[in-house]
Amino acid sequence: MALAAGRAMLMRSGVRLGTQAAARGGNGARRFMNHRVVVEPNTVPGVAVIKFKNPPVNSLTLEFLTEFVICLEKLENDKTFRGVVLTSDCPGIFSAGLDLREMCGKNPAHYAEYWRAVQEMWLKVYLSNLVLVAAINGTSPAGGCLIALSCDYRVLADNPRYRMGLNETLLGLVVPFWFKDTLVNTIGHRASERALQLGLLFPPAEALQLGMVDQVVPEDQVQSTALSVMTQWLAIPDHVRQLTKNMIRKATADHLIKHQEADIQNFINFISRDSIQKSLQVYLENLKQKKH
Numbered sequence: 367m368a369l370a371a372g373r374a375m376l377m378r379s380g381v382r383l384g385t386q387a388a389a390r391g392g393n394g395a396r397r398f399m400n401h402r403v404v405v406e407p408n409t410v411p412g413v414a415v416i417k418f419k420n421p422p423v424n425s426l427t428l429e430f431l432t433e434f435v436i437c438l439e440k441l442e443n444d445k446t447f448r449g450v451v452l453t454s455d456c457p458g459i460f461s462a463g464l465d466l467r468e469m470c471g472k473n474p475a476h477y478a479e480y481w482r483a484v485q486e487m488w489l490k491v492y493l494s495n496l497v498l499v500a501a502i503n504g505t506s507p508a509g510g511c512l513i514a515l516s517c518d519y520r521v522l523a524d525n526p527r528y529r530m531g532l533n534e535t536l537l538g539l540v541v542p543f544w545f546k547d548t549l550v551n552t553i554g555h556r557a558s559e560r561a562l563q564l565g566l567l568f569p570p571a572e573a574l575q576l577g578m579v580d581q582v583v584p585e586d587q588v589q590s591t592a593l594s595v596m597t598q599w600l601a602i603p604d605h606v607r608q609l610t611k612n613m614i615r616k617a618t619a620d621h622l623i624k625h626q627e628a629d630i631q632n633f634i635n636f637i638s639r640d641s642i643q644k645s646l647q648v649y650l651e652n653l654k655q656k657k658h
């Protein structure tokens with residue numbers, strides 16, 4: 367169902383599924399390539415590595431979200447895969463979060479389509495039957511952080527330039543309740559109150575201390591650590607682990623599922639306000655200015 371919706375979304379946004387290519391890597395492994403998401407089976411049996419490849423900053427465009435959901439769905443349906451490592455192909459950036467241009471100067475129909483894609487991506491990641499390990503090899507604000515928080519385990523590169531957190535208030539945005547729930551479930555209520563209101567982005571040592579990530583390792587060991595953690599998780603039989611994960615996460619996901627349409631309407635109303643549009647434009651302008 368989500369796959370069909372995703373395909374329709376891709377068609378609407380002009381992305382041709384026929385451009386997906388399959389090739390053989392050096393180790394003979396099959397390697398699926400979309401435009402923006404690369405899926406590589408790994409040397410660890412049953413484990414794939416998804417690399418985000420939406421340069422320059424892996425922002426979560428509608429096309430990216432659609433490809434990502436389709437990739438995850440394919441891996442879930444392929445019984446040879448039990449775990450996935452999520453990482454980035456863009457140096458120094460895991461994901462810059464939601465694509466600000468998708469939320470700026472568009473019409474309500476576009477905002478509705480975009481927000482549904484964000485919701486569907488989160489539900490797919492958060493409730494995945496696969497073991498998901500985030501190998502966070504770069505900065506990950508807001509929506510990028512949400513993806514990592516929705517995985518089962520997080521390994522972050524020990525680079526003081528990398529920051530992680532939900533910084534929505536710094537953009538003049540209110541954090542969606544399910545982003546908030548995901549953070550609270552990870553770092554607890556009090557730490558979330560402070561982090562969310564101040565829009566804090568944490569360097570690795572602080573992210574570790576807060577429990578936002580599970581491990582901080584040297585940058586060149588992020589993926590290998592994620593793969594060895596995966597081996598530990600895969601030692602548990604899938605069905606008991608999946609039932610346990612579902613038991614823990616279901617209430618949080620159901621909260622969004624129950625209010626999905628209202629959440630879309632709230633998003634449209636909020637993002638369409640002149641004051642919010644101005645804030646986003648100023649934020650984008652500031653990103654440009656800092657280059658000069």
Ligand SMILES: CCCCC/C=C\C/C=C\C/C=C/C(=O)SCCNC(=O)CCNC(=O)[C@H](O)C(C)(C)COP(=O)(O)OP(=O)(O)OC[C@H]1O[C@@H](n2cnc3c(N)ncnc32)[C@H](O)[C@@H]1OP(=O)(O)O
Nearest residue numbers: 425462463464465466467507508509539540632633636653
């Ligand atoms: C009451 C009801 C409430 C209902 C809910 C309502 C609203 C909530 C809605 C949404 C929640 C929002 C979630 C989000 O994820 S918002 C996005 C947050 N992301 C950020 O703040 C990151 C911004 N980017 C950066 O800080 C930096 O770009 C970087 C990631 C640290 C990388 O820095 P670097 O110096 O390497 O690159 P540049 O800054 O030069 O960027 C290159 C290029 O990319 C453009 N860009 C960067 N980030 C984004 C983005 N998120 N979306 C779109 N485009 C982005 C940047 O502008 C540059 O473009 P250019 O054309 O100038 O080359």
